[in-house]
Amino acid sequence: MSSDIRLLSKEKLIDWLESVNEPKFRANQVFEWIWQKHAKTFQEMTSLPTSLREKLAENFIFQPMEIDLIQKSSDGTIKSRLRLHDGHLIETVLIPVPEENRFTACVSSQVGCSLACKFCATGMMGRIRNLDFPEIIDQVIHVNRQALEYFDHPLTNIVYMGMGEPMLNYSNTLKSVEIITSPKGLGMSPSRITISTAGIAKMIKRLADDGVKANLALSLHAANDAKRNEIMPINDQNGIRVLMEALKYFYQKTKNRITFEYLALRGFNDQNEDAIELAGLTHDFPVRVNIIEYNTVEGIDFQKSNADQLNKFVHTLVKNKVNVTVRRSRGKDIDAACGQLANK
Ligand code: SF4
Numbered sequence: 323m324s325s326d327i328r329l330l331s332k333e334k335l336i337d338w339l340e341s342v343n344e345p346k347f348r349a350n351q352v353f354e355w356i357w358q359k360h361a362k363t364f365q366e367m368t369s370l371p372t373s374l375r376e377k378l379a380e381n382f383i384f385q386p387m388e389i390d391l392i393q394k395s396s397d398g399t400i401k402s403r404l405r406l407h408d409g410h411l412i413e414t415v416l417i418p419v420p421e422e423n424r425f426t427a428c429v430s431s432q433v434g435c436s437l438a439c440k441f442c443a444t445g446m447m448g449r450i451r452n453l454d455f456p457e458i459i460d461q462v463i464h465v466n467r468q469a470l471e472y473f474d475h476p477l478t479n480i481v482y483m484g485m486g487e488p489m490l491n492y493s494n495t496l497k498s499v500e501i502i503t504s505p506k507g508l509g510m511s512p513s514r515i516t517i518s519t520a521g522i523a524k525m526i527k528r529l530a531d532d533g534v535k536a537n538l539a540l541s542l543h544a545a546n547d548a549k550r551n552e553i554m555p556i557n558d559q560n561g562i563r564v565l566m567e568a569l570k571y572f573y574q575k576t577k578n579r580i581t582f583e584y585l586a587l588r589g590f591n592d593q594n595e596d597a598i599e600l601a602g603l604t605h606d607f608p609v610r611v612n613i614i615e616y617n618t619v620e621g622i623d624f625q626k627s628n629a630d631q632l633n634k635f636v637h638t639l640v641k642n643k644v645n646v647t648v649r650r651s652r653g654k655d656i657d658a659a660c661g662q663l664a665n666k
Pocket residue numbers: 435436437438439442443444445446484485486487520541661
């Protein structure tokens with residue numbers, strides 16, 4: 323079976339061009355059609371001679387990704403369910419904040435997820451497969467089109483916070499970031515991209531060693547190991563101390579921004595002592611804490627914190643000099659909010 327042209331590196335494409343007696347400079351043109359003009363057929367590549375377009379079409383394909391369902395929330399959030407070439411479904415979300423000129427794509431990196439966090443709908447699905455890097459980039463292109471269509475504004479930010487753990491699909495995650503940020507690709511600034519991880523210490527260090535130019539978010543959700551073990555099985559092998567060391571290493575090497583994501587769960591992690599413990603984790607490197615309102619997921623017992631308790635929690639953090647933001651949940655009426663993505 324022919325392979326997807328977009329999975330080919332430029333070197334491999336040059337090898338192929340030479341094998342069919344075509345000049346190697348055509349590789350740049352093909353790449354421009356794919357990653358800048360987002361061509362979906364070889365016929366569209368009108369700057370190439372017809373004979374080359376025919377050879378390409380005989381040897382390669384574009385694996386299609388189709389829109390399966392679009393849901394629009396009353397708050398403007400748009401969730402898309404996309405069907406991959408093998409029939410699997412993934413979800414991707416446009417989160418518009420027009421008053422701040424912020425239009426964020428929340429993209430998936432895997433079909434399902436193996437990490438089984440107890441509060442997460444995706445975790446209940448298990449992991450089905452990794453996404454190839456073009457499948458990650460296709461989500462960005464799709465959501466960018468939606469942002470232009472509905473808000474007359476291009477995407478400003480990308481977060482790898484949809485379905486899956488990007489660090490367990492490391493090479494495709496990195497390749498997608500490379501193309502999204504390349505001037506020969508989508509040309510977005512790396513400072514607008516955030517990779518979110520449930521916390522795999524050795525991969526955080528690898529990200530630093532590979533000099534990745536993107537921000538990092540740790541889904542922390544609990545500030546001590548006993549509580550974190552209860553809700554995130556990954557913490558068993560990647561305890562908080564080891565994670566903090568890895569993040570410190572990441573910051574020292576890259577100076578990229580680090581965020582802690584913290585879902586406020588009623589009676590579980592929203593008490594004063596939790597805030598004090600959380601504050602204690604914020605002094606070794608600059609970090610911003612995003613407190614996220616929890617959304618109920620069918621079959622999962624957690625509830626969101628009540629407003630009073632959340633205020634007290636945030637007040638304690640502020641008193642302890644923590645840089646904290648409370649993120650109101652977006653898209654919860656269409657199951658598009660954090661932890662709700664499960665192809666419903
Ligand atoms: S929260 Fe993220 S890492 Fe945890 S199960 Fe859900 S998708 Fe996976």
